[in-house]
Amino acid sequence: GAVVSQHPSRVICKSGTSVKIECRSLDFQATTMFWYRQFPKKSLMLMATSNEGSKATYEQGVEKDKFLINHASLTLSTLTVTSAHPEDSSFYICSARPLARDYEQYFGPGTRLTVT
Amino acid sequence: GQNIDQPTEMTATEGAIVQINCTYQTSGFNGLFWYQQHAGEAPTFLSYNVLDGLEEKGRFSSFLSRSKGYSYLLLKELQMKDSASYLCAVADSNYQLIWGAGTKLIIKP
Numbered sequence: 001g002a003v004v005s006q007h008p009s010r011v012i013c014k015s016g017t018s019v020k021i022e023c024r025s026l027d028f029q030a031t032t033m034f035w036y037r038q039f040p041k042k043s044l045m046l047m048a049t050s051n052e053g054s055k056a057t058y059e060q061g062v063e064k065d066k067f068l069i070n071h072a073s074l075t076l077s078t079l080t081v082t083s084a085h086p087e088d089s090s091f092y093i094c095s096a097r098p099l100a101r102d103y104e105q106y107f108g109p110g111t112r113l114t115v116t
Numbered sequence: 117g118q119n120i121d122q123p124t125e126m127t128a129t130e131g132a133i134v135q136i137n138c139t140y141q142t143s144g145f146n147g148l149f150w151y152q153q154h155a156g157e158a159p160t161f162l163s164y165n166v167l168d169g170l171e172e173k174g175r176f177s178s179f180l181s182r183s184k185g186y187s188y189l190l191l192k193e194l195q196m197k198d199s200a201s202y203l204c205a206v207a208d209s210n211y212q213l214i215w216g217a218g219t220k221l222i223i224k225p
Contacts, residue, residue, distance in 0.1 A: 034213075043203060043217045044159070093158045102211040103147050103166070107158040 003027055004096050006108035013084055013115055021079045021111045023094030029074035030096035034105065035067075038091045050077045074099075084115040118142045120216035122204050127222045128194055136189045136202050136219045144209025150178050150189045151203040153218065159203055162189070191221075199223045 003026040013019050023033055031052050036044040048069050050056045056069035068080040077096075081088055093110040120140045128134040140148070147166035151159035165171055165180035165187060177190040191198055204216040 041220075043215045046212070046215075049212065091156075097211075103164065103207060105213065107160070110156075110158040112156075 002098065002104075002106045004094065004106045004108040006094055006111050008111060009109060010112045011114070013113070015085055015115055016083055018080055018082045019084055019113060021081075021092055021094075021113075023077045023079070023096065023108050025075045025096040025098075025106070028096070028098045028106075030077075031074065031099055032097040033071060033077040034095045034097075035069060035077075035079050036093045036095070038093060038110075044093065047079075081113065084113070086115045089113055089115045118208065118214050120204055120206060120214055122202075122216040122219045124217070125220045125222065127224060128191075130194055130196060130223055130225050132194050133190065133192050134194060134221065136191075136204075136221065138187045138189070138204035138216055140185050140187070140204070140206045140214075140216075142206045142208050142214055145182065146207040146209065146211050148178075148180055148187050149205045149207070149213065150176075150187075151205065153201045153203055155200075162202075194223050196223050196225070 005024045007022045033050045035047045037047050038044050046059050047062045048056045048058045050069050050071040052071045052074050058064045071077040091110050094108045095105040097105050122138045150162040153159040163178035170179045175192045180187045201218040201220050203218045205213040
């Protein structure tokens with residue numbers, strides 16, 4: 001149990017376009033989902049915390065108008081990278097926290113975004 | 117501020133034992149996690165400690181001392197597939213994970 005999926009696993013897009021990444025908890029409900037970004041050989045950087053039915057909480061330095069997060073249901077959160085630039089190329093990972101289990105987080109497999 | 121320290125890189129020999137240390141200073145504490153991450157993949161959960169002491173799970177064990185702000189991950193009978201980065205993370209007062217930079221473990225035959 002506790003499986004999180006991400007789609008797509010890899011995406012290549014042109015500079016200036018937008019890309020949507022989906023994060024789904026497949027066999028549990030998650031009131032909270034987290035979006036991370038990871039640069040090569042670096043640790044995870046939390047971008048934002050997404051709560052179902054409310055606005056996401058963004059970490060300092062993360063542009064909320066550029067990284068749009070929607071948590072429309074207890075099993076789905078989406079991250080949209082708007083007007084992508086080459087510097088947005090990165091590995092984006094989501095994680096989901098099950099209901100009433102604050103100490104647990106389950107990670108999706110990640111999405112490799114390359115902006116050309 | 118919040119800070120988690122772990123060594124950048126360690127090297128060990130196949131079949132041996134290695135201990136990866138992690139020290140932390142965070143606002144609140146709701147447990148410490150160890151994750152394994154292979155290159156290009158998402159982290160996978162290894163262990164969770166919230167009380168002092170040693171938790172053993174197969175070849176992997178994790179230790180916590182809250183008074184010292186210290187944890188270690190112990191890997192026994194090392195295998196080549198254990199070559200990976202090992203991430204230490206602490207859940208703060210809001211259960212938000214604060215991540216260490218990770219320790220790259222290199223296993224040599």
